[in-house]
Amino acid sequence: MKVELRPRPFDPLLELGCYQAGLDERLPGQCGATAIFIGAMRDFNEGEAVRGMTLEHYPGMTERYLQQIVEAASRQWPLLDGLIIHRVGELQPNDPIVLVAVWSEHRAAAFAACRFIMEELKSKAPFWKREDTADGSRWVEHNTPA
Amino acid sequence: MIYVKYFASLRDRLGRAEDQLDTHSDLTVAGVWAVLWPDKPLPPNTLAAVNMEYAELTQSVRDGDEVAFFPPVTGG
Numbered sequence: 635m636k637v638e639l640r641p642r643p644f645d646p647l648l649e650l651g652c653y654q655a656g657l658d659e660r661l662p663g664q665c666g667a668t669a670i671f672i673g674a675m676r677d678f679n680e681g682e683a684v685r686g687m688t689l690e691h692y693p694g695m696t697e698r699y700l701q702q703i704v705e706a707a708s709r710q711w712p713l714l715d716g717l718i719i720h721r722v723g724e725l726q727p728n729d730p731i732v733l734v735a736v737w738s739e740h741r742a743a744a745f746a747a748c749r750f751i752m753e754e755l756k757s758k759a760p761f762w763k764r765e766d767t768a769d770g771s772r773w774v775e776h777n778t779p780a
Numbered sequence: 781m782i783y784v785k786y787f788a789s790l791r792d793r794l795g796r797a798e799d800q801l802d803t804h805s806d807l808t809v810a811g812v813w814a815v816l817w818p819d820k821p822l823p824p825n826t827l828a829a830v831n832m833e834y835a836e837l838t839q840s841v842r843d844g845d846e847v848a849f850f851p852p853v854t855g856g
Binding site for chain 2: 644660673689690692694695715720726731732746752755756757759760762763764774775776777
């Protein structure tokens, strides 16, 4: 299980490929199912064009909380591995924000755990978005429900 | 000493990111806020953490603890 915060842009598919290569060595032939979620920045929110965004976090607590989410998922489903990479700092539209990947023997656990990790992350992990619009910057008050 | 941190819109609204509270009385999380901001009720929906774990407002705080207050989270 790995959790990482990234202050610079990252390529989720490249990251996934590298991680998968390590898994192929560690757990050869075991992972029948991989579920992944990639979240990226949109250029529009609540009726306004968004030019950029800053993601603030609580250093120490954020990493710890993400780790706890992955551990909670592992207790609920038989996972072989899990990965979360999440951006912090300044982002441009289209930039990937988050990658969640989980590996298991069968698809049900992979789908369910990936969904669980994303929903927990969205609703509880200490991150805060500030958007830059033509009128200045504004804090995002709440996430979309789904 | 109790170390207090504020994040995001709450920090902007308060105009500072940190406080230190030198106290020997037994305080809860809500009590820490009340001592530091006697004229400002804790904004609704504010979340709190003690030593980087989510905490209820009624949780006790000890000397040396880090208490954080922040608005609803918007990551992912």
